[in-house]
Structures are given as structure tokens and as C-alpha cells.
Amino acid sequence: xxxxxxxxxxxxxxxxxxxxxxxxxxxxxxxxxxxxxxxxTRASVVSGAPRGPFCMMGxxxxxxxxxDGVPNRQACMIEAAAGMTxxxxxxxxxxx
Amino acid sequence: xxxxxxVVIGAGPAGMAAAVETSRAGLSTLVLDEQQRPGGQIYxxxxxxxxxxxxxxxxxxxxxxxxxxxLRGSTAEYLPGAVVWNIDSAKQIDFSVRGxxxxxxxxxxxxxxxxxxxxxxxxxxxxPGVTTVGAVQILLKTSGVVxxxxxxVGSGPLLWLAATQMIAAGTPPKAIVETVPKARYRxxxxxxxRAIPGWRYLAKGFAMIRAVKRAGVPVHRDAExxxxxxxxxxxxxxxxxxxxxxxxxxxxxxxxxxxxxNQQITRLMNCEHRFDAxxxxxxxxxxxxxxxxxxxxxxAGDGAGIGGAxxxxxRGRLVAMRIAEKAGKPATDGREKLEAAxxxxxxxxxxxxxxxxxxxxxxxxADGTLVCRCEEITAGQIREAVAxxxxxxxxxxxxxRAGMGPxxxxxxxxxxxxxxxxxxxxxxxxxxxxxxxxxxxxxxLSELAAFEPGEAPRAAAE
Numbered sequence: 001x002x003x004x005x006x007x008x009x010x011x012x013x014x015x016x017x018x019x020x021x022x023x024x025x026x027x028x029x030x031x032x033x034x035x036x037x038x039x040x041t042r043a044s045v046v047s048g049a050p051r052g053p054f055c056m057m058g059x060x061x062x063x064x065x066x067x068d069g070v071p072n073r074q075a076c077m078i079e080a081a082a083g084m085t086x087x088x089x090x091x092x093x094x095x096x
Numbered sequence: 097x098x099x100x101x102x103v104v105i106g107a108g109p110a111g112m113a114a115a116v117e118t119s120r121a122g123l124s125t126l127v128l129d130e131q132q133r134p135g136g137q138i139y140x141x142x143x144x145x146x147x148x149x150x151x152x153x154x155x156x157x158x159x160x161x162x163x164x165x166x167l168r169g170s171t172a173e174y175l176p177g178a179v180v181w182n183i184d185s186a187k188q189i190d191f192s193v194r195g196x197x198x199x200x201x202x203x204x205x206x207x208x209x210x211x212x213x214x215x216x217x218x219x220x221x222x223x224p225g226v227t228t229v230g231a232v233q234i235l236l237k238t239s240g241v242v243x244x245x246x247x248x249v250g251s252g253p254l255l256w257l258a259a260t261q262m263i264a265a266g267t268p269p270k271a272i273v274e275t276v277p278k279a280r281y282r283x284x285x286x287x288x289x290r291a292i293p294g295w296r297y298l299a300k301g302f303a304m305i306r307a308v309k310r311a312g313v314p315v316h317r318d319a320e321x322x323x324x325x326x327x328x329x330x331x332x333x334x335x336x337x338x339x340x341x342x343x344x345x346x347x348x349x350x351x352x353x354x355x356x357x358n359q360q361i362t363r364l365m366n367c368e369h370r371f372d373a374x375x376x377x378x379x380x381x382x383x384x385x386x387x388x389x390x391x392x393x394x395x396a397g398d399g400a401g402i403g404g405a406x407x408x409x410x411r412g413r414l415v416a417m418r419i420a421e422k423a424g425k426p427a428t429d430g431r432e433k434l435e436a437a438x439x440x441x442x443x444x445x446x447x448x449x450x451x452x453x454x455x456x457x458x459x460x461x462a463d464g465t466l467v468c469r470c471e472e473i474t475a476g477q478i479r480e481a482v483a484x485x486x487x488x489x490x491x492x493x494x495x496x497r498a499g500m501g502p503x504x505x506x507x508x509x510x511x512x513x514x515x516x517x518x519x520x521x522x523x524x525x526x527x528x529x530x531x532x533x534x535x536x537x538x539x540x541l542s543e544l545a546a547f548e549p550g551e552a553p554r555a556a557a558e
Contacts (some may be wrong), residue, residue: 005240005265006148021097026132026144031239039224039329045501046472050328052224052509053103054469056231057137058130059122059212059358061470061502062222072502072538079132 002035014084023080030056030063030075033086041065041075042089064089100126103189103202104172105180105361110397110412111208112163115172118206118418121425125172126200131467132176136210137230138405144278144419149240152264154257156300157237161547165408182534183365187392192539196546204392204419208412209420211355211398212524214377214454215511216250217461220324221351222469229258229352233487242267243348247333249273249322250352252452253297256304258350263311268352271314271344273335274505275353275455278318284451294444316342320457324349338388354453356510357399363532365390371525374449375402376459377510378529384435386411394419407441459514467515468508470501475515482519488527489513502538505530 004010010022014029015066016038023032030053033041039052041063053063056076063075075086102118103112107129119125135142139160150158167174175193182190187202213228217413229248235241242262245429246269248255259269284518291298308315316337325332325343332345359369368381368389379401387394396415397408417431461467463476473496481495489505489512492498498512499505505512509530517524 001243002235002241002243003267005152005236005242006146006210009251027239031241034121034235035239035241040222044222044472045470047309049222049472050224051222051469052225052329054231055213056234057212059503059506061538064502070540072540077130081359 002037004035011023012080012082014080014082014086016086020071021086027080028051028056029065029078029080029084029086032080033075040088043091045091052063054083097188097199097201099201100124100203101423102126102204102206103200104208105130105189106136106210106397107128107131107134107167107174107176108138108207108208108210108397108408109160109163110399110408110415111136111206112167113409113412114168114206114208114396114416115174116163116170117413118419119170119172121416121420121423121428123420123423123425126202127167127172127174128178128180128189129174129176129178134167134174135160136175137234138210138408139164140234145237149237150259153237154261154264160405165504178538179548180361181536181539183361185365189456190534195543196540196548197543198548204410204422205392206415206419207395207399207490208394208397208408209358209361209399210408211402212358214458215357215467215507216351216353217465217475217508218322218324218327218351218457218513219462219465220330220412223324223326223330224325224328225330225347226324226349226351229255229350230355232350233258233261236261237267237324245270245346246348246350247271247344247346248350248352249275249319249333249335251455252278252352252354253350253448254355255300256301256308258312258352260304260307263313264309267507268311268313270346271316272308273316273319273322273337273344274504275319275322275457276317276449277450277455280451280453284447287447287450289446291444293440294442297444303479320455320510321455322342353458354452355398355402358506358507358534359399359529360504360506360536362388362393362395362399363529364534365393366534367393367395369529371523372401372448373523376454377402378513378524380499385448386415387418392422393396403438403442403445407438409418410438410441414438427436457510460518461511461515467496467511468496468501470503470507471497471499473508478512478515479519482516486516487520487554488516492516493530499530504532
């Protein structure tokens with residue numbers, strides 16, 4: 001399981017697929033999700049296979065999620081904010 | 097539209113050092129960086145890290161703090177969260193920031209976008225729970241997050257560094273599966289004498305390997321035929337080592353086969369590139385001052401060939417000195433000293449390149465292995481397209497859509513070039529690479545609609 005080495009310190013909350021996720025100020029959405037044990041962020045547009053954050057630095061585009069209704073957002077590049085609604089990017093919702 | 101003497105893209109060691117130096121020389125300088133805080137990936141979140149985290153990450157990480165402080169203290173304008181999506185031949189740079197787009201003009205461009213991890217196609221590498229080794233470090237640097245059952249797979253200095261950092265954090269990796277073939281040690285030993293000026297790196301390397309041994313982390317050497325098992329997420333790593341098949345259960349796997357220059361911007365700008373056999377990667381062709389074949393476009397740092405963080409900062413300063421000279425500013429001394437230091441710093445590279453060359457398994461994946469993750473194109477499909485007459489990556493791209501997904505070939509480009517070259521019995525240099533077109537990153541229509549070409553970026557405040 002993932003852990004935080006320096007205590008929790010999580011001060012803000014957002015939701016992911018309806019589940020409440022605790023994050024620290026400065027966490028990217030992807031980091032907060034991994035810390036919360038959520039490793040699947042999207043479904044492949046080709047086969048629907050599950051995918052999750054891979055590079056954490058904005059190059060692989062595997063962590064695409066829907067943030068507050070806007071699809072195709074890189075979870076590893078956007079900082080988590082209180083009250084955000086984050087959902088997995090589903091294959092059939094992607095406008096190619 | 098606002099114009100600058102120098103626009104630096106990227107705020108890692110090279111970008112920070114270059115910007116500090118050009119602004120000191122009196123040149124108007126803008127730094128555009130995708131991240132929210134300076135440091136690049138190597139010094140990611142250096143300003144925010146406390147003593148505990150810096151202790152875990154080590155002395156070399158801490159040295160980034162001075163560079164970040166120098167950038168903050170300089171007259172360079174620093175614009176975080178800025179994603180460059182186009183640069184034209186007149187050096188107009190378009191980027192999106194805070195949900196809208198802006199443009200600036202540059203007399204000189206310093207591309208300091210560093211390195212990315214080499215693509216590592218293998219069965220199961222797209223399963224959730226599988227990341228790069230760099231991703232594991234980023235989690236630690238930015239959020240203090242560690243993974244308890246991590247299995248590290250591959251080779252290279254970064255893998256050993258990340259392993260020692262995990263140990264220092266109190267969560268040693270469950271196992272290391274190293275892909276360096278036994279015969280490589282002999283090949284690498286030939287470079288040992290030449291590497292002596294880089295003894296500090298060698299000492300650090302041995303210390304890291306010792307620390308892993310001391311911590312009792314199982315290290316499986318000379319591993320081949322690696323596969324990550326799982327259905328909806330990673331469940332185990334299977335591989336052959338010491339003549340038998342192993343299987344280690346885990347939900348977290350980190351892959352690494354070295355880092356390679358991030359070519360997106362230099363390709364977009366039509367800079368000349370060459371394939372470097374030692375680094376097994378494409379490098380922009382640069383002169384002694386790291387100027388590319390496109391006048392007044394420079395590449396500082398790992399983007400011009402992998403040299404590491406110390407070299408990146410030194411290259412950034414050299415680039416800045418040359419730009420100041422071209423702009424007619426009084427010459428600064430110390431250039432020869434810097435060049436000598438860079439040469440010394442690079443002494444260890446041939447040894448590292450020989451020892452940690454990418455494994456055959458990832459250079460030549462099995463037919464069924466996915467290579468293009470975005471469009472799910474296998475190595476076999478790429479070979480088939482070559483057999484049908486596709487001469488290079490751009491034709492394979494139009495045959496199969498390989499490299500046409502959201503990552504725009506970043507995750508498969510090198511592997512695709514290697515597979516095509518091998519299928520044709522040629523070198524990657526002759527088959528070349530994907531053509532890179534704007535936008536460099538996908539952007540929202542609203543980011544394009546909210547275009548303010550006239551607006552000057554706001555100066556960065558703390």
C-alpha cells in the first residue's frame with residue numbers, strides 16, 4: 001500500500017468517482033489518487049483496457065481524467081483543489 | 097506582442113542556470129515552465145521539501161535549492177504553469193497558461209526541456225500500477241508518497257538512486273530485477289580507466305549498490321523475458337534469471353531503461369538530429385556552445401545528450417555566456433574553466449552508457465507486445481507494416497496510427513524507430529523519427545479561443 005512518509009497532513013478533499021479523496025496542498029490529482037490507492041484513471045480509447053498514471057511528468061497521457069466535467073485533463077499536471085469533481089476518463093466519452 | 101532577448105523553456109537545472117546568467121548579463125529573459133514550481137524533474141519541488149525529505153533524497157537533490165533561489169532572485173521573469181504548444185520559424189512562441197493562450201517573441205531560445213524515460217515496451221507495461229522509476233521519485237519528491245511493495249525492473253543509475261531513496265524513506269523495494277547481461281560488465285570495464293576523473297560518480301554508484309545490499313533487498317541479475325502479469329491491474333512480475341523462471345507478486349512495478357533527450361521542441365523547429373550509438377537515442381546536432389542547426393536556438397541540459405543534473409547547470413551557463421556574447425555583451429571569464437569541468441564531469445558517461453545500454457528485450461519486443469500505448473499498436477504490426485513497404489516511422493504512423501494518440505509519440509517514438517530499423521537491417525539513424533507538429537501538447541479549444549497575443553505575461557511573484 002502507498003503511504004506518506006511524513007504523516008498525513010492532508011487538508012483538502014475532492015471526489016474521484018464519487019469517493020472522497022484526501023490531498024495535501026501541492027499534490028497533483030494523480031499523486032493524491034495514488035496515495036489513496038487509486039491507480040486506474042482512464043480506459044483506453046481503443047480496447048477499453050484500464051490505464052493509470054505512468055510517468056507522472058506530463059509526457060505519457062495515461063492519467064487523463066475528467067475534472068469538473070472537462071475531459072482529457074492530465075491528472076499529473078493539475079494540482080488537486082478542494083471540492084473538485086474528478087472522474088475516470090471513459091473510452092466512449094472521448095471525442096477523438 | 098512582448099519580445100524578449102532570451103526565452104528559456106523549462107526550469108530544471110539547465111533552464112534555471114541559463115536564465116540566471118542571461119538576466120545577469122542584462123538580457124531580458126523569460127522562463128516558461130510547465131510545472132508550478134522551479135526545479136524540473138530532478139529538483140522537483142525543491143523549494144517545498146523540508147529537512148526530512150531532503151535527507152531522504154540526498155545531497156545532490158539539495159544542491160538544486162541554490163539554483164532555484166538564484167532564479168527567484170534574478171531579474172528573469174518566471175512563468176510557471178506555462179505549456180508551450182507552438183514555436184514558429186520567426187521564434188514566436190505560443191503557450192497556454194491559466195486557461196488561455198499567449199504569444200511572445202524571442203531573439204534567442206534556450207530549449208531546456210531535459211530528458212524523458214526511454215520507452216520500455218514489455219508484456220503488461222500498460223497495466224495500472226506500473227509506472228516509470230522517475231514517477232516513483234516524483235511521488236516521493238512532491239508528496240512524500242512511497243509504495244511498500246515496489247518491484248523495480250530495468251537498469252541504470254536512476255534505478256539504484258531511487259532504490260536507495262526508498263530505503264532511506266523506510267520502505268525498501270520488495271525486489272530489484274536488473275536487466276544488465278553478465279557480459280556487459282566486461283564490455284563496460286574497458287571504459288573504467290577513462291572514467292577515473294568521474295570517481296565521485298563511481299563512488300556514489302558503488303555506495304548505492306552497497307546500500308541496497310545492506311538493506312537486504314533481493315537483486316535478481318541478468319533478468320530476461322520480463323512480463324508484468326495482471327488483468328485489470330499489475331499483480332506480479334515474471335522473469336527468467338539464473339536459468340529459472342521467477343514470479344514476484346506485487347501491485348506496484350517501476351520500469352527504467354535510462355533517460356533520453358526530449359526531442360519534441362527541437363524536432364518541431366526542424367533542428368538537425370543525429371542518432372547517437374552510445375546513448376542509443378536521437379540528439380539534436382549542436383556546436384560547442386550548444387547552438388542547434390537553427391540559428392539562435394540552443395539546447396541546454398540533457399536535451400542535447402544525457403549528462404546529468406550537474407552538467408545540465410554547467411551547460412546552461414555556457415549557453416548563456418554564448419548568447420550574451422552574440423548579443424554584444426562584454427565577455428565573462430570562466431568559460432574555459434567551465435568547459436574543462438564539463439569534460440571532467442562527462443568522463444564517467446562512456447562507462448555508464450556501455451553498462452546500462454537498454455536491454456535487448458525492450459529494443460526488440462516480441463510481436464505481441466504493445467509498443468504504442470495510446471493507439472495499442474504491437475511490435476508485430478509495426479514489423480508487418482515494414483514488410484508491406486513502410487520505409488520509416490512516418491509511414492508506419494499513417495498505416496497504423498502509431499504515435500498519433502495524445503502522447504504524440506513521446507512514449508513509443510524511439511522504440512518504433514528501433515523496431516523499423518531492425519526489421520530493415522538498418523540503423524535508427526537512417527529510418528529517423530516521427531515528424532513533430534504543433535500543437536506540441538493537446539490543448540482545450542477554450543485555451544485557443546482565449547488567445548491574448550498582445551498580453552504580456554505577468555512577472556512571477558512568490
